[in-house]
Amino acid sequence: MQREQEFEEAIRKILKIIGEDPSREGLIKTPQRVYKAFMHLTQGYNQDPKEVLGEALFSSTNDEMVVVRDIEFYSLCEHHLLPIIGRAHVAYIPDGKVVGLSKIPRMVNVYARRLQIQEQMTEQIADAIMETVKPKGVGVVVQARHMCMEMRGVEKICSTTVSSALRGVFKENIKTREEFFSLINALQTRRF
Incomplete structure (x- = not known):
């Protein structure tokens, strides 16, 4: 859970750096979505x-x-x-x-x-x-x-x-x- 929270906070920070407002309606759930997407796209690290x-x-x-x-x-x-x-x-x-x-x-x-x-x-x-x-x-x-x-x-x-x-x-x-x-x-x- 801590890993997920840290990831989502990093995404919020990136959104702010590029000039976005992470609290606006379209971006509120973006950090969670990006976390889930990255966990799927990098699942090979957990497979042999x-x-x-x-x-x-x-x-x-x-x-x-x-x-x-x-x-x-x-x-x-x-x-x-x-x-x-x-x-x-x-x-x-x-x-x-x-x-x-x-x-x-x-x-x-x-x-x-x-x-x-x-x-x-x-x-x-x-x-x-x-x-x-x-x-x-x-x-x-x-x-x-x-x-x-x-x-x-x-x-x-x-x-x-x-x-x-x-x-x-x-x-x-x-x-x-x-x-x-x-x-x-x-x-x-x-x-x-």
């Missing part, structure tokens, strides 16, 4: 991605690439606390174990729901899968729009940043890498 993945590991003879594409996510830029809106594409090649498909998007959210930079988030996703699932390799590509670039700074609307993290056979074998990029680029017509 290895536990998320480890809860759904299954033995399998499959040794072909598994791809979960177009995982939508929302995050907050650690430099400006402004939104990052994007999609992650995650692939791995099993080595005796597969992970429940819904766990991969959940794990992406664990990292997205923290203050982030895209490059770090991409690496964290790949590393968590490698360490927990222990596949032959992992490929992660993240495409995102950064509101810190669109709403302020250079103000370039709809510019997209792409980052990748390759592990194991995805890094070592060009054919595996090419297959991965081919699969995530196939039939991509949606725009976020």
Whole structure:
């Protein structure tokens, strides 16, 4: 409760600093709303991605690439606390174990729901899968729009940043890498 009160008081102070009256009708409940929003947007700090993945590991003879594409996510830029809106594409090649498909998007959210930079988030996703699932390799590509670039700074609307993290056979074998990029680029017509 003290943490919530301190947070709300900080928001009231910010509102005053920018020239607003936190006691006016439209802003009275804003500190509570912002607190709830930030607790939701940063809930990844209270989750362990290895536990998320480890809860759904299954033995399998499959040794072909598994791809979960177009995982939508929302995050907050650690430099400006402004939104990052994007999609992650995650692939791995099993080595005796597969992970429940819904766990991969959940794990992406664990990292997205923290203050982030895209490059770090991409690496964290790949590393968590490698360490927990222990596949032959992992490929992660993240495409995102950064509101810190669109709403302020250079103000370039709809510019997209792409980052990748390759592990194991995805890094070592060009054919595996090419297959991965081919699969995530196939039939991509949606725009976020």
